[in-house]
Amino acid sequence: MDIQSITVDLLSAEQADDGVLLHLEALINRVYQIAEADFWQDDYLRTDVHILREAIKKAEILTASCEGEIVAGIHISPMSKRIGKFGMLAVLPKYEGFGIGRLLVKAAEAHAISLGCDRMRLDLLTPVKGQNEGKQQLHKWYTRLGYTFLRKMPFEKAVPSEAEFLKMPCFFNLYEKKLYRLPN
Numbered sequence: 384m385d386i387q388s389i390t391v392d393l394l395s396a397e398q399a400d401d402g403v404l405l406h407l408e409a410l411i412n413r414v415y416q417i418a419e420a421d422f423w424q425d426d427y428l429r430t431d432v433h434i435l436r437e438a439i440k441k442a443e444i445l446t447a448s449c450e451g452e453i454v455a456g457i458h459i460s461p462m463s464k465r466i467g468k469f470g471m472l473a474v475l476p477k478y479e480g481f482g483i484g485r486l487l488v489k490a491a492e493a494h495a496i497s498l499g500c501d502r503m504r505l506d507l508l509t510p511v512k513g514q515n516e517g518k519q520q521l522h523k524w525y526t527r528l529g530y531t532f533l534r535k536m537p538f539e540k541a542v543p544s545e546a547e548f549l550k551m552p553c554f555f556n557l558y559e560k561k562l563y564r565l566p567n
Contacts, residue, residue: 386482389454391490394444396436404432404439407446407456411435414473418517422508427548430471445490447474447483454478457487459494467495467562468504488528496562504559505530508538511552522556530558 394403408431415429438444438458447455455478458471469491474483495503505525509518522532535554539546 386486388449389481389483389486390448391486392446392448393442393494394439394446394456395442396439399436399439399444401432403453404435406453407435407444408432410453410475411456411471411473414475417476419508421515422510422549422551422553424548424550445487445494447487449478455483455487457491459491461495461498461500462504465500466502466504467491467498467500468506469495470505484524485528492560492562496564501562502559503530503562504533504557506536506541506555506557509535509554509556511554525558528560530560533557533559 392398394407399407411430412428416423419429435444438460441460443458443460445457445459446453455474456471457469457473459467459469462468469488472484472487474487492503507518507521507525509515526532534557536557538549538553538555541555
């Protein structure tokens with residue numbers, strides 16, 4: 384697969400019919416059920432069509448498509464006028480390793496810059512005890528992309544409504560990157 388064949392779009396409400404919403408919901412939930420299986424109860428879903436529909440209405444979902452099929456997505460949102468945040472980065476397993484995740488993160492950063500942000504943040508769910516190989520790899524990957532670890536936050540303080548679904552105590556590792564507007 385050639386990364387040049389990937390298109391990245393800010394998903395509009397007009398594009399997000401029920402089929403697209405269901406596809407994106409399944410993609411994200413499938414990726415997170417694999418990546419975070421150790422953390423969540425078996426019936427936990429990372430997102431649903433209602434959450435996605437609201438995010439799309441706010442222009443907060445970027446997707447990557449290959450030959451017309453959505454193969455990855457990322458949620459971007461403002462934390463403040465100057466700080467953007469991304470999360471829910473998901474790439475279908477058969478498309479991993481081709482640079483699609485990096486492409487989506489770069490697109491999210493560019494979008495945040497266009498909104499006037501000069502910093503981007505992300506949260507990485509990690510166990511309080513022990514280590515998770517996938518999360519260690521993501522830490523290294525985000526660091527290579529220029530993100531700096533800020534601090535740990537207990538998950539139950541950050542998202543109390545979801546804490547009951549965890550199998551084990553977890554932290555959010557908070558990361559931040561300074562964004563720079565490129566000269567025209």
